[in-house]
Ligand SMILES: [Zn+2]
């Protein structure tokens with residue numbers, strides 16, 4: 739399995755997942771041109787991309803979905819609530835396929851299992867993706883890690899987890915109080931501390947390559963996000979397999995398992 743986070747943050751999100759010659763995109767919150775450039779920058783071939791999955795209807799996840807689906811002539815998968823909320827992005831030519839939490843979708847050798855998350859959207863899901871014995875678990879845009887989320891991420895070889903904000907930066911920052919409350923709330927976003935805790939818990943069963951994603955530009959830095967994880971592992975003398983911080987403006991290197 740090959741994973742590349744093509745970009746992640748409040749201005750756009752898109753993840754490339756490939757196995758045995760078939761690839762899918764999870765979200766497409768960038769212009770098509772930009773995503774095409776990012777794919778090319780990592781030597782990834784658009785002809786392998788067979789489907790686009792959307793997690794929820796927020797702009798940073800769907801901005802380029804319609805155009806990329808048309809250009810690549812691929813179907814778009816999302817929950818009925820998400821697809822309905824974004825009908826305006828599609829001109830009727832795209833195949834829109836509803837998914838449901840708990841029901842596997844197969845695309846080539848990839849098996850994608852959507853699971854519900856708590857976030858302020860109509861019917862948001864995240865995905866775990868299996869291919870053979872390998873597994874990638876993705877969870878961004880969620881207010882807290884429910885038992886279901888933890889179960890779905892367990893046994894992953896790669897974990898892509900939201901590390902949205904440093905709580906002190908958010909509390910002391912310039913956002914209006916209501917927005918701070920929303921971000922920290924049960925339907926908001928995971929903090930660095932939340933991300934560190936879940937990575938720590940998950941990797942006691944199986945070590946995994948970890949990617950921190952969806953960092954806030956206002957309320958976080960890559961250094962703080964990374965430090966939260968490293969400090970927790972150091973405190974308990976636990977080894978971290980690999981840790982990557984996904985950026986808004988550049989694709990990560992390709993991570994293979
Ligand atoms: Zn988002």
Ligand SMILES: [Zn+2]
Pocket residue numbers: 794796857859879
């Ligand atoms: Zn969102």
